[in-house]
Amino acid sequence: MTVALFSPLTLRGLTLKNRIAVSPMCQYSSTNGFSNDWHLVHLGSRAVGGAGLIIIEATAVSPEGRITPDDLGIWHDEHVPGLQRLTAFMEAHGAVPGIQLAHAGRKASHSSPWKGGTVVAESQGGWPAVAPSPVPFGAEEPAPLELDLGGIEKVKADFRAATLRALEAGFRVIELHAAHGYLFHEFLSPLSNQRTDAYGGSFENRIRLLVEVVESTRQLLPADYPLLVRISATDWTEGGWTADDSVALAQVLKTKGVDLVDCSTGGNVPAASIPVGPNYQVPFAERIRREASIATGAVGLITSAADAEQIVATGQADLVLLGRELLRDPYFPLHAAEELGAEVEWPNQYVRAKPRRR
């Protein structure tokens, strides 16, 4: 019996050993953007746990692009050696290391969730947030500064430099974070983009910044390195970004050399009404895969081996990304293999604990 979840996935010149990816998850555990032992243990555990791909947390391409002062960063060459240590460990344990490159836009300069998650004033070590338009995320928040064309060029240059550092650090997959109301998503959505220049207004103008960054990233990546883009497939809000827009965007991204669209939703407006439930975002991955003929990743409340298997086996998505379930259980892939009857290797050190086949 073939188990789809444990079949390999080839994207360009790279083959993942299975279809389970660790969804990028901020750890808010860095000082000045540096990685540390927490990241090694956290990511290392999930590599040992059998994930095929680990996409490390939203990693800021510039200090002002951090969500919080505690975010991981890649804006300085000095960040590279710490990241190299992480990629070497993940790779040595059979997981492909990927990185999510990010700019928080108007959602920057907040405190970490367990410190309140509120705006950090400049007097308290915060910084002015930038965005396509001076429209705050929440009515009670200060308006972000509107990026001028020079500011947009800086964003592009920051992503280029970050990509080169990510390659040097040993990442084999790059994911651009264009979801959850962060900078690229803010440009995509008419709810947050009210510009009247070449980066606002029409669909072509709103997707321009993301497409330009995709083009320059693709140019810098070796031909066999996959490029992923995470989008919010809908704003779940009247007048916002829609699933139709996502299909149209995915069609463009495909022509620009993007290999997989990672399909999340929401995050650009606080009051959206979202029908949250098991597998609730999977239909977006399925539709984009079908209508844009591009590989997709499904994410969001996927918590069981049976559901993950069903998603891949029925062609709803090529990859499943798990977040919180993999926080609860770093060994989810090993447990899922056991449950689904797939034969997978356990780390040598743990083989004596491997359940025996009956």
Ligand SMILES: Cc1cc2nc3c(=O)[nH]c(=O)nc-3n(C[C@H](O)[C@H](O)[C@H](O)COP(=O)(O)O)c2cc1C
């Ligand atoms: C602690 C935590 C941190 C997160 N950080 C990120 C992030 O850095 N980038 C991102 O795209 N999504 C982030 N997310 C969203 C997850 O990647 C995922 O899309 C979401 O949790 C839904 O999947 P789940 O139900 O399997 O957890 C985060 C989620 C959690 C729980």
